[in-house]
Amino acid sequence: MSIRILFVEDDAQWRNVLLEAMAEAGYQAEGVASAEAAMVRSASEVFDIVVIDNELPGMSGIDFLPHLLGMRPGIITIVTAAQSTVSLAVEAMKRGATDFINKPFALNDLASMISVAAERVSRRAFAAGNSVAAISIVAESPMMRILLDQVAAIAPFNTTVLVTGETGTGKELVARSIHQLSPRRTHPLVALNCAAVPEQLLEDELFGHVKGAFTGAQSARDGRFEQADNGTLFLDEIGDMSLPLQSKLLRVLQEREFEKLGSSRTVKVDVRIIAATSADLEHRLEDKSFRSDLFYRLNVVHLRLPPLRGRTEDIPLLAEQLLTRFCASTGLPAKKIDDTAWRALTSYRWPGNVRQLQNAMERAAALSGMNPTIYLHDLPEEVRGGSPTGVSTWLASSEPVPLQQIPDEGLNFDAVVTNVERELLLESLNKAGGNKLRAAKLLNMKRTTFVEKLKRLQIEAADGSVKDEQQTQ
Template sequence: TGSRSRKEAVSFICVPVKMEGRVIGALSADRLFAASEALEEDMRLLTVLASLISKAVKNRQERHRMLEENRRLLDVLRERSRPEMFVGRSPGLRAVLTQLAQVAPTSATVLLLGESGTGKELAANTIHAGSPRAGHPFIKINCAALPEGLIESELFGHEKGAFTGAVGMRKGRFEAADGGTLFLDEIGELAVSTQVKLLRVLQEQEFERLGGMETHKVDVRVVAATSRNLEQMVKDGVFRRDLYYRLNVFPVSMPPLRERREDIPLLVENFLEKYGHKIGKRGLRVTPEAEALLLAHSWPGNIRELENVIERAVILTSDGLIRPDLLPPAMQAPCAFCSLRGTLPDALDQLERRLITEALRQHHGNMGHAARSLGISERVMGLRMRKFGLGYKAFRRGAP
C-alpha cells in the first residue's frame, strides 16, 4: 500500500469486505511480527469488523434505495407542502404505498385499517396531498377523544343557544374542510345516533348545524380510520351496516411493525437523525446488542412506540451510542450478544459455537446443510465441531 517505508518485522493482514457475496472493499492492518503469535485470531477479528462495515454499507444503500422507490411511487402526489414520508422497504409497506398512489387522485372514500401507531394519519395526509384537493384544508378529528355529547357539535357545528354554553354560532369540521379532506380517526367509536347523521353527509353532502334548520351543502372527501374490527361490530349491531359499506369503498390495511421487521433499522436511523438534530447530537448509532433487542420486540404500539423509545434513548445517551441499558426495562431481555463474556477471542468462540449449534439443530445434524447455511465448507464445519466437542448425532431428529 506504500503506507510505510520500513517493512521489516511487520506482518500485513487483509480481509475482503463482502456484501451479498460481492467484494466491495478490503480491510487491512499491520502488526509487529512475532513468531510465537498466530495471525488467525487477528484475522478473525478483522473479519468480524469487515462484516460490521458491510452491514453499515448495506443499511445506507437500502435507505437510499427506499427513498428513491418512495419518490417513484409517490410522484403522483402533488402538494404545496410535502408531508412526512413513509420509511421502509418491506413488501407490505410497498403495497400500501402503491394503493395510496392509486387512490389519491380520485375522490373515493378511503377506510384505513390497522392497529394504533401504524401510520394511518400519515397515510390520510398522503392521500390528501396527492389529490386535486391538496390546496384546500386537511382537517382531522379523533372520534374517540370527544364525549358523545360534543362529537355532533364538532362535526356539524351549532347555532347560538343550541345547548347550554352555546353563546354563538360555530362552524363544524365538515364546513371547515369544505373543498378539502376530512380525516375521521377511530371512527369505530362513533355513537349510533351520530352514525346516522354522518351517513347522510356522505351520501348527500349536506347537513344542518346542531339547533339549526338551514341545510348546508359541502364538498368534502372523507378518509376514515379505525383500529377496531368494523365488520364484527356490524354483526354485533353496534355499527351501522349501511355506513360501513359507504366507508368501505377503498379499504387499505396498514401492516403492524412486527410484520415488517426489516424496516426497523431504517426507522431507527430515521428517528436517530430526527431527534439527534432537534437536541444537537450528531453521529448517533445503535450497538449490535441494542439492535438485537429492538428487532426481537413485538412492538404492540407499532411505529409510535418505536419512535418514543428512540427519542428517550437519544435524550439519555451521553456518548452517541444507544445501548441496551438506554432502552425501556421491559425490552432488556437476554440476547445473543448480551451474555458473551471474557476476552474478544473467548466471546468469538462462544458466538461461533452458538451459531454452529443452532445450524445443526435446524438441519437435524446434517453437516453439509448446516455448513452451507453458515457459508462455510463442510471441512471447516468438521474442524469447528471437533474444536467445540460437538457431535452431529446429538442433533438428529428424534435424538434424546
C-alpha cells in the first residue's frame, strides 16, 4: 500500500528537503506551513502519518495534536522540535504524539522513524482487511446464528439498534457488521466510547464547538454526529452517560438536529445510531441513573450478545481465526494447537469473553515463537488451570482446597494464592460490569482494599473496562 505523509513545517527550504527525501523512499508526501493549513488538508484528505514541527506560526505543534486526533483518531503523529526539553517531549506524548525527535536531526534518523510508523500502518491495514468486521463473525452456535440473521434483517433499515452484552463479547464488531450490510456502508462509521471520555469533554466530542466557544477553542471542530453524517454513529458504553447529556442525546434522536458548543445555529444530520452497553440498563432505569424515554428511543431493536461461555461451540473456530490472523500480521509461522491446550481452551469459562481469548492466543503465539505448535504451557496461567466456571472449582465454594489437588511434585503456594486472588477480582469485576464499588461489595471487601489489590496485581492497567463508581452513576 502507498503511505501518505503530511509534513507541517514552516521552513520552506527544509520542508522541500523532507518532501524530496520521502519521495525517493517511495512515500506520497505533502507539506504545509502551519497547523491551520494542516487542519484544512486533514479535513479533506486522509494521511497515514503527520510529521509536525512544534515551533509554528500561530498554533504550535503540540497544541495542534488534539485537534488532529479529534479529526483523525488513531493517526500516527511525529513531533519535531528545535527547542526541545524532556518536559516538552512528555507533554507531546500526553497530547497524543506517537513519537518525538529533536532538531536538528539526520534524515536517516527520521527515515527510520517513518519506516517503523509505515510498518505499523501496513499492519493495521492488513488487520482491517482480514477482520471479522468484514461479516465473518464466527457463528457455529445456534444463538449466534440467530443473532446474525437478525443483523442481516435489520441492516438495510435506518432503525436505531441497542446492543448489549458483557465486556469483550464483540458489540462493536456487530455494529460494524450492521453498517457494512447497510446502504450507508459507503459513508463513515464513527465510533465513540462514552466511558473513555471525561464527562466535561463528552458533549464537545459528540456535538463539536465553534471558534471561541471556550478557552483554548482557537478553531471550530466538528463533533462525532457531523463526522458520521449520512453514515452510522456507534456509541459504546451508553449506560455511562450523565443525565444532562442523555437529555441532549434524546433530542438529537428525536429531531436529528443539535447546536454546537458556543453556537445558536442548528445543525441537521442524517445519522443512524447504534448504541451499546455492558451495563444493566433496566437496573439503571430503576435507580433513575438512565432516562426511560432515552432507553425506549434506543431500544427499537435490541440485540443481546451471549458471553463466550454460552457459545462454547464457537471457541475452536474463534481461537484458530484469532491465532491465524495474529501470526500472519507478525510474520510468525502458521501454528496448530496441541490437544491438551485445546482441552484447556474449551473448558475455561472466559470471564473476559472474546477479548480475553484474543489476548490468550496472541500471548501463546508470541511465547511459542517459531515453534509450529502451541502447547498447554504457552497459555496464560488462569487458562491452564481452567474449569467450566473459569474459576477453579474449589474457589467457587468456601471449602478448603482438597489435598489431592496438590501434585506429587508440589506447587508454588504464593503463585497459587495470587492466581486465586486475581481470578476472584476479575470475576467480581466482570459480574459488576467493571464497577469497583459493586465488585468490592460482592467480595464483602472495602473499596479501598479492593483498589489496592487491583493495583498490586496490575489488573487496572491491563483492563481498560475497570471503572470508578462515579462513572457508572
